[in-house]
Amino acid sequence: xxxxxxxxxxxxxxxxxxxxxxxxxxxxxxxxxxxxxxxxxxxxxxxxxxxxxx
Numbered sequence: 268x269x270x271x272x273x274x275x276x277x278x279x280x281x282x283x284x285x286x287x288x289x290x291x292x293x294x295x296x297x298x299x300x301x302x303x304x305x306x307x308x309x310x311x312x313x314x315x316x317x318x319x320x321x
Contacts, residue, residue: 275306275308276306276307276308277304277305277306277307278304278305278307279302279303279304279305280302280303280305281300281301281302281303282300282301283300284300285300285301
């Protein structure tokens with residue numbers, strides 16, 4: 268929950284080992300593995316909007 272009281276349903280994906288990844292420099296500045304945070308709430312809203320505008 269953030270400061271304004273919004274609670275997000277987020278899934279965090281992380282690669283196991285990105286040391287040999289040829290795209291790492293372009294993808295992240297992190298010294299460890301890349302993490303991707305995906306908001307399920309946002310994903311659902313985007314799906315609804317895309318259906319509306321098609």
